Amino acid sequence: MSLSVKGLNVSYGKNHILKDINLEIESGEFVSILGKSGCGKTTLIKSIAGLLETDNGDIGIFDKNVAGLPPEKRQTVIVFQDLRLFPHMNVEDNIAFAMKLKKMDKAVIKEKVEKLLDQVRLSGYEKRKVSRLSGGQMQRVALARALGAEPKLLLLDEPFASLDEDLRKEMGELVRRLHRENGITTVMITHDKEEAMALSDRLALMEEGRILAFDSPERLYNSPKDEKIAAMLGDVNLFCGKVEGNTFTSDIISFKTDKKPGKYKLLLRPSELDVDNKGELGIKVSLKQISFGGEITELILEAEENEYKVRLPYGEFTKAEIKNGDELRLISRKNNDFILLEEEG
Numbered sequence: 001m002s003l004s005v006k007g008l009n010v011s012y013g014k015n016h017i018l019k020d021i022n023l024e025i026e027s028g029e030f031v032s033i034l035g036k037s038g039c040g041k042t043t044l045i046k047s048i049a050g051l052l053e054t055d056n057g058d059i060g061i062f063d064k065n066v067a068g069l070p071p072e073k074r075q076t077v078i079v080f081q082d083l084r085l086f087p088h089m090n091v092e093d094n095i096a097f098a099m100k101l102k103k104m105d106k107a108v109i110k111e112k113v114e115k116l117l118d119q120v121r122l123s124g125y126e127k128r129k130v131s132r133l134s135g136g137q138m139q140r141v142a143l144a145r146a147l148g149a150e151p152k153l154l155l156l157d158e159p160f161a162s163l164d165e166d167l168r169k170e171m172g173e174l175v176r177r178l179h180r181e182n183g184i185t186t187v188m189i190t191h192d193k194e195e196a197m198a199l200s201d202r203l204a205l206m207e208e209g210r211i212l213a214f215d216s217p218e219r220l221y222n223s224p225k226d227e228k229i230a231a232m233l234g235d236v237n238l239f240c241g242k243v244e245g246n247t248f249t250s251d252i253i254s255f256k257t258d259k260k261p262g263k264y265k266l267l268l269r270p271s272e273l274d275v276d277n278k279g280e281l282g283i284k285v286s287l288k289q290i291s292f293g294g295e296i297t298e299l300i301l302e303a304e305e306n307e308y309k310v311r312l313p314y315g316e317f318t319k320a321e322i323k324n325g326d327e328l329r330l331i332s333r334k335n336n337d338f339i340l341l342e343e344e345g
């Protein structure tokens with residue numbers, strides 16, 4: 001086990017922030033922590049890195065209990081959102097910082113720095129002052145510096161949050177490649193669900209100081225255990241219905257199921273719905289809003305109290321010939337592997 005957190009509680013004064021956190025991460029895994037602002041993500045990784053005092057609980061890093069160990073003895077490195085590079089130093093000195101502290105041989109340091117610069121595609125920037133780099137380049141130096149400390153556990157606290165979308169994607173790819181090449185167990189905090197799902201072996205979903213779920217992106221997305229978890233990974237449309245005698249019935253669709261009788265909500269993602277302007281099946285809706293987004297067009301549809309979101313691929317939207325105010329039928333494009341969430345109570 002590369003990281004094992006058991007029954008961890010952390011408070012700031014009287015505020016109980018982390019509540020009984022349990023997390024076990026395998027060696028070499030890439031795990032993302034996803035959750036709203038203020039839910040305790042940074043507090044969690046700071047506790048792991050030894051930057052905060054904990055109330056109680058155990059933290060093990062590579063099977064060693066790190067209680068009482070200072071940050072530098074935990075073999076972890078954090079890359080913070082604000083990077084915290086040394087502005088007066090050049091790129092090379094930033095990256096070599098931890099190696100110099102360890103009194104490594106000069107020639108070895110030089111070789112390692114060269115390799116890291118090559119890995120983050122910054123060869124030739126050795127002597128550049130970090131204050132004269134672009135945002136994306138600074139991000140790369142921060143990653144190289146973190147890797148230069150040869151951590152066993154790499155902790156990334158929203159390292160790309162301030163970058164524009166293209167650069168974010170590029171940095172995401174870079175982190176994925178660095179993870180593959182170096183095999184370092186990595187825990188990354190992010191607000192971005194797509195990024196989290198794309199990069200991670202497993203996702204920890206956090207809310208108000210607790211971990212709600214910890215599983216692979218596919219399992220969390222395809223078999224969420226409740227509405228809240230489903231909604232944390234993407235937009236949802238919910239349709240009330242019931243199971244009676246092996247059949248689920250709802251306004252939008254009915255199908256055979258082996259779920260036990262009772263009330264359920266059928267979950268359909270925006271891309272799993274379609275609109276129809278000819279048929280009689282499905283739910284009567286009116287088209288409230290069209291947001292053209294190039295590849296995908298998003299529709300907001302209304303029916304009585306309910307609002308639904310549908311996403312159509314480019315070709316299908318143009319073919320559908322629909323406009324705001326149209327009365328349409330909302331239908332399901334999905335016809336198997338339905339997600340039924342049991343209604344509580």
Ligand SMILES: Nc1ncnc2c1ncn2[C@@H]1O[C@H](COP(=O)(O)OP(=O)(O)OP(=O)(O)O)[C@@H](O)[C@H]1O
Pocket residue numbers: 012017035036037038039040041042043044
């Ligand atoms: N030094 C501190 N002193 C007191 N309270 C703090 C301190 N740092 C954070 N908090 C509080 O602890 C809670 C969790 O903060 P934390 O920084 O872990 O959230 P986060 O999930 O990382 O949020 P964000 O996504 O905005 O970075 C918040 O309510 C925050 O106000």
Ligand SMILES: [Mg+2]
Pocket residue numbers: 041042043157
């Ligand atoms: Mg934070």
